Amino acid sequence: xxxxxxxxxxxxxxxxxxxxxxxxxxxxxxxxxxxxxxxxxxxxxxxxxxxxxxxxxxxxxxxxxxxxxxxxxxxxxxxxxxxxxxxxxxxxxxxxxxxxxxxxxxxxxxxxxxxxxxxxxxxxxxxxxxxxxxxxxxxxxxxxxxxxxxxxxxxxxxxxxxxxxxxxxxxxxxxxxxxxxxxxxxxxxxxxxxxxxxxxxxxxxxxxxxxxxxxxxxxxxxxxxxxxxxxxxxxxxxxxxxxxxxxxxxxxxxxxxxxxxxxxxxxxxxxxxxxxxxxxxxxxxxxxxxxxxxxxxxxxxxxxxxxxxxxxxxxxxxxx
Amino acid sequence: xxxxxxxxxxxxxxxxxxxxxxxxxxxxxxxxxxxxxxxxxxxxxxxxxxxxxxxxxxxxxxxxxxxxxxx
Numbered sequence: 001x002x003x004x005x006x007x008x009x010x011x012x013x014x015x016x017x018x019x020x021x022x023x024x025x026x027x028x029x030x031x032x033x034x035x036x037x038x039x040x041x042x043x044x045x046x047x048x049x050x051x052x053x054x055x056x057x058x059x060x061x062x063x064x065x066x067x068x069x070x071x072x073x074x075x076x077x078x079x080x081x082x083x084x085x086x087x088x089x090x091x092x093x094x095x096x097x098x099x100x101x102x103x104x105x106x107x108x109x110x111x112x113x114x115x116x117x118x119x120x121x122x123x124x125x126x127x128x129x130x131x132x133x134x135x136x137x138x139x140x141x142x143x144x145x146x147x148x149x150x151x152x153x154x155x156x157x158x159x160x161x162x163x164x165x166x167x168x169x170x171x172x173x174x175x176x177x178x179x180x181x182x183x184x185x186x187x188x189x190x191x192x193x194x195x196x197x198x199x200x201x202x203x204x205x206x207x208x209x210x211x212x213x214x215x216x217x218x219x220x221x222x223x224x225x226x227x228x229x230x231x232x233x234x235x236x237x238x239x240x241x242x243x244x245x246x247x248x249x250x251x252x253x254x255x256x257x258x259x260x261x262x263x264x265x266x267x268x269x270x271x272x273x274x275x276x277x278x279x280x281x282x283x284x285x286x287x288x289x290x291x292x293x294x295x296x297x298x299x300x301x302x303x304x305x306x307x308x309x310x311x312x313x314x315x316x317x318x319x320x
Numbered sequence: 321x322x323x324x325x326x327x328x329x330x331x332x333x334x335x336x337x338x339x340x341x342x343x344x345x346x347x348x349x350x351x352x353x354x355x356x357x358x359x360x361x362x363x364x365x366x367x368x369x370x371x372x373x374x375x376x377x378x379x380x381x382x383x384x385x386x387x388x389x390x391x
Contacts, residue, residue: 114349
């Protein structure tokens with residue numbers, strides 16, 4: 001729910017356990033309390049997508065047992081060690097920080113990943129303004145992090161089960177060749193197109209591919225998107241790392257972005273999500289400002305975490 | 321339900337499709353590990369991890385549980 005600074009301050013004083021998203025300047029001024037926060041000026045509210053620097057998105061978490069910790073690139077692997085056996089952890093990681101890159105590249109290898117429920121988002125800034133820096137904040141200590149993740153670990157009652165769900169409106173286009181990568185990471189020069197070594201940037205240019213469409217990795221029945229950031233000097237830069245051993249294809253085009261989102265969201269209206277976030281690329285490419293989505297209000301983010309880093313998706317947590 | 325190393329091997333060599341996000345991510349990770357290191361130790365460790373997952377999440381696995389139970 002979007003609230004004013006004063007309203008949020010009251011909730012913090014009340015001792016509520018909160019997840020807060022908002023502009024860097026406001027988040028840093030909030031009083032200490034039981035909360036974590038991250039920077040963004042983009043939101044999906046009940047009455048539609050918004051860009052604002054004077055409201056904060058607040059998600060109240062109705063749980064008593066929690067801890068808030070911070071991790072840098074050397075300690076982020078402990079996120080699964082510290083997570084409660086029955087619960088979930090929300091990590092807020094500043095965009096382009098070293099811990100962002102390490103998490104993106106290594107998370108799947110962390111001990112207990114997929115058994116512990118790790119979600120969260122990459123914090124960002126207003127793309128139309130200068131002078132903002134992505135941050136994460138530990139509300140308990142009041143510390144602002146530029147190069148660390150702030151993580152809220154939450155325990156849920158023993159009779160409940162947590163699931164992390166992903167709504168991905170993109171699927172692999174069956175007409176696309178299979179794309180594979182030998183080198184892993186956020187930048188790609190060479191790839192295999194149906195087994196033949198090719199410069200990926202050349203393939204995109206020669207086939208006039210729409211770089212607003214992600215390429216989608218096949219993960220045993222679910223698709224993980226890799227969104228294009230830029231192409232420079234024959235290298236394709238991405239918002240999530242590519243991995244070897246995964247078969248990717250270009251995504252099937254979508255003619256009505258918001259419409260497709262709402263069509264898919266209709267299946268999840270009863271998900272009773274306790275947390276959700278949605279990608280800024282969905283917000284921008286889907287022109288979601290002013291448009292309403294059926295469910296899942298929350299921050300608009302520069303990357304989402306559903307165990308691993310994902311792109312161009314909506315991620316949510318259900319407790320059943 | 322506990323799956324055996326033989327069932328794990330079938331799972332990791334096959335092309336099964338799962339719905340639960342976390343399960344499909346885990347299967348993909350274990351498949352990649354097994355493809356690089358197809359040893360009894362890898363199978364043993366994968367089996368242990370899979371059984372821990374199934375024990376914790378069987379309530380929400382739905383159709384995925386049915387697939388596993390038929391391996």
